[in-house]
Amino acid sequence: MTERVYNFSPGPAVLPLPVLEQAQRDLLSLPGVGASVMEISHRSKAFDAILTDAQALIRQLLGVPDNYRLVFMQGGAHLQFTLVAQNFLRGTGRTAEYVLTGSWGNAAFKEAQKEGSARAIWDGKQHNYSHLPAFNELKISADAAYLHMTSNETIQGVQFKGEPDTGTVPLVCDSSSDFLSRPIDVRRYGLIYACAQKNAGIAGVTAVLIRDDLLERVPKNLSASLDYANFAKTDSRPNTPPCFAIYILMLVCRWLRDEIGGLEKMAALNTQKAKLLYDVVDSSGGFYRPHARPDCRSLMNVTFRLPSEELEAEFVKDAAQLKLTELKGHRSVGGIRASIYNAMPRAGVEALAQFMGDFAQRKG
Numbered sequence: 105m106t107e108r109v110y111n112f113s114p115g116p117a118v119l120p121l122p123v124l125e126q127a128q129r130d131l132l133s134l135p136g137v138g139a140s141v142m143e144i145s146h147r148s149k150a151f152d153a154i155l156t157d158a159q160a161l162i163r164q165l166l167g168v169p170d171n172y173r174l175v176f177m178q179g180g181a182h183l184q185f186t187l188v189a190q191n192f193l194r195g196t197g198r199t200a201e202y203v204l205t206g207s208w209g210n211a212a213f214k215e216a217q218k219e220g221s222a223r224a225i226w227d228g229k230q231h232n233y234s235h236l237p238a239f240n241e242l243k244i245s246a247d248a249a250y251l252h253m254t255s256n257e258t259i260q261g262v263q264f265k266g267e268p269d270t271g272t273v274p275l276v277c278d279s280s281s282d283f284l285s286r287p288i289d290v291r292r293y294g295l296i297y298a299c300a301q302k303n304a305g306i307a308g309v310t311a312v313l314i315r316d317d318l319l320e321r322v323p324k325n326l327s328a329s330l331d332y333a334n335f336a337k338t339d340s341r342p343n344t345p346p347c348f349a350i351y352i353l354m355l356v357c358r359w360l361r362d363e364i365g366g367l368e369k370m371a372a373l374n375t376q377k378a379k380l381l382y383d384v385v386d387s388s389g390g391f392y393r394p395h396a397r398p399d400c401r402s403l404m405n406v407t408f409r410l411p412s413e414e415l416e417a418e419f420v421k422d423a424a425q426l427k428l429t430e431l432k433g434h435r436s437v438g439g440i441r442a443s444i445y446n447a448m449p450r451a452g453v454e455a456l457a458q459f460m461g462d463f464a465q466r467k468g
């Protein structure tokens with residue numbers, strides 16, 4: 105078998121090795137079943153157990169209160185951009201407010217505008233999304249349909265440390281790239297969505313946490329496949345769900361609980377990993393130029409530039425020879441992006457930090 109690399113891909117991204125090994129062991133037959141999760145009914149006892157387990161683990165890890173429903177949907181975070189607006193904006197006569205902190209917030213905003221009135225109450229465009237607003241800068245209207253934020257902007261590498269107090273306005277959050285990376289206070293949110301392929305599993309499933317009372321606001325005439333209330337009512341199975349993706353999500357959550365020891369521990373590890381890279385950036389005498397302002401730096405996606413595009417290309421090429429891969433930044437920011445999600449082992453980050461130090465010394 106080809107040796108595994110340290111894969112810094114922004115998504116789909118690295119998975120914990122024990123999860124892949126477990127999936128490999130179960131690939132031909134789930135224990136006691138005689139068939140794989142890909143080959144059994146989504147209404148079978150065996151799949152029921154997997155779905156229930158995944159839900160219970162996420163609830164336990166995040167401390168989800170009883171008045172929240174957890175559903176699994178398809179269509180990625182992109183479909184959530186649309187669904188949030190269809191379920192909670194369309195036909196309300198209200199305005200949805202968006203905090204634009206990078207590419208993904210903008211993408212969500214664009215979809216909302218197709219469904220109704222939406223406006224940006226903060227937009228970091230003029231400084232190329234290098235920093236975030238302070239929460240007291242956000243002037244949220246008391247009658248807004250909801251406030252939408254992106255907890256971690258995967259492309260720019262800026263991450264909120266908490267969440268604004270939105271009062272009675274439901275806070276909707278795209279947590280796709282930092283879901284399960286740290287503890288959060290779920291009670292401050294109306295709805296949280298996260299596609300799984302960054303930090304929680306593989307493409308095909310999106311976890312959505314919705315506060316009960318919001319389900320009553322869902323218009324009655326929505327298509328059944330686009331209706332949050334219907335997903336809650338049918339326990340994520342209005343039709344065939346992505347069984348394999350839910351199974352992997354369940355294994356990732358088990359790994360978080362049993363091998364990592366929960367989200368406090370995970371957050372501590374993530375903080376240490378990110379510090380290894382930012383320390384090299386900060387001590388490089390300006391060779392590495394961080395994209396994000398220091399107080400807004402992401403613990404998940406570390407973004408920086410080098411003195412020239414030629415050096416950036418060389419950096420990516422030399423790193424790959426050391427089996428440090430997928431480091432090229434997104435075209436809108438340029439430079440380098442090291443995505444160091446939960447499953448990226450500390451050893452991988454250490455190897456990258458070492459390489460960065462050596463490279464700066466050689467070329468600086």
Ligand SMILES: *Cc1c(COP(=O)(O)O)cnc(C)c1O
Pocket residue numbers: 115179180181182183208254256257258278279280281299302
């Ligand atoms: C990757 C990502 C998305 C897009 O996810 P899809 O599943 O491809 O639709 C949206 N928001 C954030 C924050 C992301 O990181």
